[in-house]
Amino acid sequence: MHKLNSNMTEGPLFGKMLNYTIPLILTGVLQIFFNAADLVIVGQFGASKSNAVAAVGCTAAITALMTNFFIGCSAGSGITVAHALGANQKEAVHRAVHTIIPFAAIGGAILSVLGICLSGPLLKLMDTPENIQGLATVYMSIIFAGMLPNMVFNFGAAILRATGESKKPLYFLTIAGIVNVLLNLLFVIVFNWDVAGVAVATVIAHLLSAIMVIVSLIRRDDACKLSIKKIKIYSEPLKKIFRLGVPAGIQSSLFSVSNVMIQSSINSLELTFIGVVAGNAAAQNIQNFAFATNNAYYQTAMNFAGQNVGAQKYDRVKKITHISLAMTAISGIIIGVVMTFFREPLVSLYVTDSPEAVKWGMIRMVYICLPFAIGGLMDISTGILRGMGLSVFPMFASIFGICVLRVVWIFTVFQIPAYHTPQCLWFSYAVSWILTFVIQYVMLTILLTKKIKEQNKVGEVQNAG
Numbered sequence: 001m002h003k004l005n006s007n008m009t010e011g012p013l014f015g016k017m018l019n020y021t022i023p024l025i026l027t028g029v030l031q032i033f034f035n036a037a038d039l040v041i042v043g044q045f046g047a048s049k050s051n052a053v054a055a056v057g058c059t060a061a062i063t064a065l066m067t068n069f070f071i072g073c074s075a076g077s078g079i080t081v082a083h084a085l086g087a088n089q090k091e092a093v094h095r096a097v098h099t100i101i102p103f104a105a106i107g108g109a110i111l112s113v114l115g116i117c118l119s120g121p122l123l124k125l126m127d128t129p130e131n132i133q134g135l136a137t138v139y140m141s142i143i144f145a146g147m148l149p150n151m152v153f154n155f156g157a158a159i160l161r162a163t164g165e166s167k168k169p170l171y172f173l174t175i176a177g178i179v180n181v182l183l184n185l186l187f188v189i190v191f192n193w194d195v196a197g198v199a200v201a202t203v204i205a206h207l208l209s210a211i212m213v214i215v216s217l218i219r220r221d222d223a224c225k226l227s228i229k230k231i232k233i234y235s236e237p238l239k240k241i242f243r244l245g246v247p248a249g250i251q252s253s254l255f256s257v258s259n260v261m262i263q264s265s266i267n268s269l270e271l272t273f274i275g276v277v278a279g280n281a282a283a284q285n286i287q288n289f290a291f292a293t294n295n296a297y298y299q300t301a302m303n304f305a306g307q308n309v310g311a312q313k314y315d316r317v318k319k320i321t322h323i324s325l326a327m328t329a330i331s332g333i334i335i336g337v338v339m340t341f342f343r344e345p346l347v348s349l350y351v352t353d354s355p356e357a358v359k360w361g362m363i364r365m366v367y368i369c370l371p372f373a374i375g376g377l378m379d380i381s382t383g384i385l386r387g388m389g390l391s392v393f394p395m396f397a398s399i400f401g402i403c404v405l406r407v408v409w410i411f412t413v414f415q416i417p418a419y420h421t422p423q424c425l426w427f428s429y430a431v432s433w434i435l436t437f438v439i440q441y442v443m444l445t446i447l448l449t450k451k452i453k454e455q456n457k458v459g460e461v462q463n464a465g
Helices: 014-045 050-057 060-086 090-125 130-145 147-162 167-190 194-218 235-268 273-310 314-341 343-350 355-369 372-387 392-411 422-464
Strands: none
Touching (some): 014 050, 014 167, 050 130, 060 130, 060 147, 090 130, 147 167, 147 194, 235 392, 273 355, 273 372, 314 355, 314 372
């Protein structure tokens, strides 16, 4: 029998949050493993080696740009379910679940059409080197063809996590990840499909994970049970999903815009083209494993805060904030230092035929990994604010602190001849993380103080009565 709210609103927090976070970290690592397996296998066994690594890697910013809006909406979906669970509103949970799944399918279908049509033009717009444009277009087109199951899994997993179940998505991705790797090897080594092979393998893995998450929801016996016959888009949960999810989606998309501009700037540098692009792609993929930990802490903070906001327990939200910040800072420092120390063997795992690419990958890792913990603190402040039902403020904070700052940086600091380097671009990440975290943390502190005071006044009135 499934517990309706997984007891996030009662008892000690640290142990529960840690147990909830660890499967999320492993899940995030497995998701990134899909793309990492693509890069490693085409780099080791593909026909075009570094060109294939560069082709697959340079699509990441565009793919994120196009998918992050719906990924942000999945966060809104999770908060909607978490609030209803915390308030013990079973009918609201039922309506939310049966709205979220068709919304995810529609979003995935839209992304497939847009991605297939726009892959080539967007890659050209980003100044992608001509000798890898064809490979990159093939890879992107196939990945977007399978976007529907990808979205269904992400939204379905958001429902499960909102209930407190962080392990099932891990199990599903473990199975899908193993299938992905085996198919990568088959399609690249045996069939010689190169980048097309790794893309097809990834799509099949996404399809498998989507099927498993849907079956899991169908088999539940609580308010989150999914009934295919009862799937319907209800207006009330849809409005809340849009209210909470659209600002998060816009924030994620605009976040990606700045990354696309940075990728375009890297593509345009008059250096050994493929060396910089391939090295940047390899390092970025390695760092994504680290960012998976930040995302796990972010989801923990958001869902725990969401359920406790639904239960009107703001004192626990404050404790959740402090615990989340501490865990993120400690793990971020450790991960950043370890990745920096082992940067050469890590990058060399991806790139086997270009010392120049290895060199640039190692340089990027120094600039991104050492201040990595600051990015995690920024994510926690975003997650808590969203869990409290505020999505517009973190959107504007990120637009200013991340997007505007990086765009201004590209058109000012980066244009100075002495700073017209990849290092200058990579340094902008740390600066933008610091600014955004400070803005959001100040707002979060003010809001929590206000809510706790209001809660205490209500308690005093009740006690006096």
